[in-house]
Structures are given as C-alpha cells and as structure tokens.
Amino acid sequence: MRNCVNHPELESIERCEVCDDPLCSLCLWYGEKGHRYCETHAQAARLQGEQIFSPNTYAEGIPASLAVSDGRSSAGGSEGQAxxxxxxxxxxxxxxxxxxxxxxxxxxxxxxxxxxxxxxxxxxxxxxxxxxxxxxxxxxxxxxxxxxxxxxxxxxxxxxxxxxxxxxxxxxxxxxxxxx
Ligand SMILES: [Zn+2]
Ligand SMILES: [Zn+2]
Structure with missing residues (x-):
C-alpha cells in the first residue's frame, strides 16, 4: 500500500473517495454513512451539508455516540441491566x-x-x-x-x-x- 500523501513516512490506511489520495489515520476524514475523505474533500462535503468528522474526533466521537445509541436501543429489555x-x-x-x-x-x-x-x-x-x-x-x-x-x-x-x-x-x- 502507498504511503500518505501528507506524511510520506506513514503508511496509508484508506483513500479519499473523491480524489483517491492515500491517507494515513491522521489525515483521514469521515463523512456521514462512513464516507472517507481527504481534508480538502471533507471540507467540500461539509459545505454541501454533510456531517464531517475530523481524524481527531473520529476515535473518541463516533464509537462513543454509536455506543450510546446502542445502549439506548438495547435498554428496552428490562432484565438486561439487572x-x-x-x-x-x-x-x-x-x-x-x-x-x-x-x-x-x-x-x-x-x-x-x-x-x-x-x-x-x-x-x-x-x-x-x-x-x-x-x-x-x-x-x-x-x-x-x-x-x-x-x-x-x-x-x-x-x-x-x-x-x-x-x-x-x-x-x-x-x-x-x-x-x-
Ligand atoms: Zn480528496
Ligand atoms: Zn497523513
């Protein structure tokens, strides 16, 4: 796999869906429904109204929010908690x-x-x-x-x-x- 376009020393983990640039975890931006973007195309998508998650916020932000919504949906069973x-x-x-x-x-x-x-x-x-x-x-x-x-x-x-x-x-x- 090629290295990140911004960090030649780092291996890329994904590619931008728009320009196909290889991106490392520091440069990989996420859109709604799991879209992958470079920073440039993330900003472009944001301008079009898509919710965008920066490389920093993804690690803590999305899994946490998913975990919360999972917890709410599974809390329907009353015996799960006990x-x-x-x-x-x-x-x-x-x-x-x-x-x-x-x-x-x-x-x-x-x-x-x-x-x-x-x-x-x-x-x-x-x-x-x-x-x-x-x-x-x-x-x-x-x-x-x-x-x-x-x-x-x-x-x-x-x-x-x-x-x-x-x-x-x-x-x-x-x-x-x-x-x-
Ligand atoms: Zn791009
Ligand atoms: Zn990078």
Missing amino acids: GEKMYTGNQQDLYAFVAAAIAVVSLASCFGGIYCLPFVGAILGGIAFFNADKSVDPKRTRLMGGIALGVGGVVIAVIVLFILIYGAIIISALVAGTAP
Missing part, C-alpha cells in the same frame, strides 16, 4: 437474599425433619417482601422475598396438611375403635 450489575443492596436486600437462600436450601432438609427452617425463611421473606420499597432494588427484593415466602408457605402448608391427615386418621381410628 444481569450485569454486581450484587449491591442494603439490609432489606440482604433479608430477602438470606430468606431466599434459607428457604431453598432448607426445602430438602425439612422433609422428615422436626427442625424446619422454611418457617424462618418465610418470616424473613415476608419482612423483606413488605419492606421491599425501602431496599435498593425493590423488584429484586420483592422477587426473592416472594420466593422465600412461597417456598416457606408451601412447606408449611404441606406440614399442616400432614398434621390434618394424621389427625383425621387418628380420629377415624378412634371413631372406628369405639364404634359398635
């Missing part, structure tokens, strides 16, 4: 996080066990759920609190159901035993 964020939160977030963790972890341990952590998870989850507005990320806190509440609630419901079934069996056995 996924990128590291865990940040205050005490309410922590309640919800701990509650959800306890509820999920203790789900297995509860079956057949007397000691039932989901009660703790449900209570903590309830606290987090109803205080979600005070947390840094109410949506996430409400979700995690809701999970803890839901899991704890299901486990409690199952336990109550078992107690009722046992009670019904005992009562029916008593009734059957005393029946004539």
Whole structure:
C-alpha cells in the first residue's frame, strides 16, 4: 500500500473517495454513512451539508455516540441491566437474599425433619417482601422475598396438611375403635 500523501513516512490506511489520495489515520476524514475523505474533500462535503468528522474526533466521537445509541436501543429489555450489575443492596436486600437462600436450601432438609427452617425463611421473606420499597432494588427484593415466602408457605402448608391427615386418621381410628 502507498504511503500518505501528507506524511510520506506513514503508511496509508484508506483513500479519499473523491480524489483517491492515500491517507494515513491522521489525515483521514469521515463523512456521514462512513464516507472517507481527504481534508480538502471533507471540507467540500461539509459545505454541501454533510456531517464531517475530523481524524481527531473520529476515535473518541463516533464509537462513543454509536455506543450510546446502542445502549439506548438495547435498554428496552428490562432484565438486561439487572444481569450485569454486581450484587449491591442494603439490609432489606440482604433479608430477602438470606430468606431466599434459607428457604431453598432448607426445602430438602425439612422433609422428615422436626427442625424446619422454611418457617424462618418465610418470616424473613415476608419482612423483606413488605419492606421491599425501602431496599435498593425493590423488584429484586420483592422477587426473592416472594420466593422465600412461597417456598416457606408451601412447606408449611404441606406440614399442616400432614398434621390434618394424621389427625383425621387418628380420629377415624378412634371413631372406628369405639364404634359398635
Ligand atoms: Zn480528496
Ligand atoms: Zn497523513
């Protein structure tokens, strides 16, 4: 490739679309829609109303503006942002996080066990759920609190159901035993 018309010591990277002069990165001007110009034809294009980017502004200017517009268009998805964020939160977030963790972890341990952590998870989850507005990320806190509440609630419901079934069996056995 030939060297720049203005800088004989520098290799050219592009050519002017109008005069076909080879241009280095210091001399390459950009127009709208990716047009490449030498400085002379960049000024000519500017006079005709085209937006022109100088070699200096291109490096910072265009990628940054493209990045901004990309960010805006992709921000339509509501879950994109949350996924990128590291865990940040205050005490309410922590309640919800701990509650959800306890509820999920203790789900297995509860079956057949007397000691039932989901009660703790449900209570903590309830606290987090109803205080979600005070947390840094109410949506996430409400979700995690809701999970803890839901899991704890299901486990409690199952336990109550078992107690009722046992009670019904005992009562029916008593009734059957005393029946004539
Ligand atoms: Zn030119
Ligand atoms: Zn040059």
